[in-house]
Amino acid sequence: MTIAPDRPAGRTHWTDAQLLHALEEVVERELNRHQGVAKEWMPHEYVPWSQGRDFDGLMGGEAWSVEQSRVTDVARVSLVVNLLTEDNLPSYHHEIASMFGRDGAWGTWVHQWTAEEGRHSIVMRDYLLTTRAVDPVALERARMTHMAEGFESDNSHSMLHSVAYVSFQELATRISHRNTGHNSGDPACDRMLARIATDENLHMVFYRNLLKAALEIAPDQAMRAIADVVINFRMPGHSMPGFERAAVQIAVGGIYNLRIHHDDVLQPVLRHLKVMEITGLGPEGLQAQQELGFFLEGLDTQATRFDERQAAILARRQAAQERRAG
Ligand SMILES: [Fe+2]
Ligand SMILES: [Fe+2]
Numbered sequence: 001m002t003i004a005p006d007r008p009a010g011r012t013h014w015t016d017a018q019l020l021h022a023l024e025e026v027v028e029r030e031l032n033r034h035q036g037v038a039k040e041w042m043p044h045e046y047v048p049w050s051q052g053r054d055f056d057g058l059m060g061g062e063a064w065s066v067e068q069s070r071v072t073d074v075a076r077v078s079l080v081v082n083l084l085t086e087d088n089l090p091s092y093h094h095e096i097a098s099m100f101g102r103d104g105a106w107g108t109w110v111h112q113w114t115a116e117e118g119r120h121s122i123v124m125r126d127y128l129l130t131t132r133a134v135d136p137v138a139l140e141r142a143r144m145t146h147m148a149e150g151f152e153s154d155n156s157h158s159m160l161h162s163v164a165y166v167s168f169q170e171l172a173t174r175i176s177h178r179n180t181g182h183n184s185g186d187p188a189c190d191r192m193l194a195r196i197a198t199d200e201n202l203h204m205v206f207y208r209n210l211l212k213a214a215l216e217i218a219p220d221q222a223m224r225a226i227a228d229v230v231i232n233f234r235m236p237g238h239s240m241p242g243f244e245r246a247a248v249q250i251a252v253g254g255i256y257n258l259r260i261h262h263d264d265v266l267q268p269v270l271r272h273l274k275v276m277e278i279t280g281l282g283p284e285g286l287q288a289q290q291e292l293g294f295f296l297e298g299l300d301t302q303a304t305r306f307d308e309r310q311a312a313i314l315a316r317r318q319a320a321q322e323r324r325a326g
Helices: 016-037 073-087 089-100 104-130 136-149 159-182 187-217 219-231 243-252 258-272 283-325
Strands: none
Touching: 016 104, 016 159, 016 187, 073 104, 073 136, 073 159, 073 243, 089 104, 089 159, 104 136, 104 187, 159 187, 159 219, 159 258, 187 219, 187 258, 219 258, 219 283, 243 283, 258 283
16 A cells, blocks of 8 residues: 555644544544444343342352352453453543543544443443352452552553554454353353454444554554554553463463464454555654564564463363373
8 A cells, every 4th residue: 555645745743633633534434334333232131130149248148159150260360351451441431531532523432432331341240240250259359459540541642552552452352352252161151242342343443444544644653653552562451450360371271362462453453454565654654664564573473482382281281181080
């Protein structure tokens, strides 16, 4: 893809305010497209309420214990990480409302997106508590700790960095929910997470299309933003209690790891935007594009090493299981 040489004469650097203004029309078009394809859905329909019963405490019911949980060990870890991530919505709303504003098409998107995201924590918590999939006391304590920390974006200094980040992050969330469902061992959980993943995909498409327009308007700056975001990417839940340990279990369990991050999150967005094929960049854009190329090669190599380690761990686990069984 060659960038048409119709940039405003003499424009060397776009400010965030100029970009927000220049992209407003694209936001309006994408918002209309989004509203045409996003289907209404009801969180309560995804919860098997008949499996629910009172807990101990005020209701005098039965306390939670792990044998009550029907989901797999890795899904139990991943569901909590994913729910706590969704729970931090007030902080995300604050971040994007501060960056994109609350007026016009940008504001409409910010509020629409926030309302849609709200469904995700509602349905997940209802499912988890009704089916006794996770420890409700540990979940609530982790939510308090995580939310009380707040979330501060790594990209709040730049509008283009913010748009690039959410393009990848929404897809990362989609893949993480989808793979958790597939590995949960419970068809009801799988169906609920597939529904959430559909929302996340539409969010990704919105931001990715916006990023595409930004690449056309301000190619060098957008390329720099994409390179920075890909190179420094970390999930929004990275600050939650026990994240590192959970991330290892989630990686080995095949829900989210370097291979998945490279193949199913970074590459689809980069390929769709033809980021590595864009020509006609200035020195800043060209340098960013080259850095991105080097980084992706290195990441692919690291992902291959991870694949090998993962295969070895899984083979050891399998052998230990067979020894126990035999
Ligand atoms: Fe979400
Ligand atoms: Fe989302």
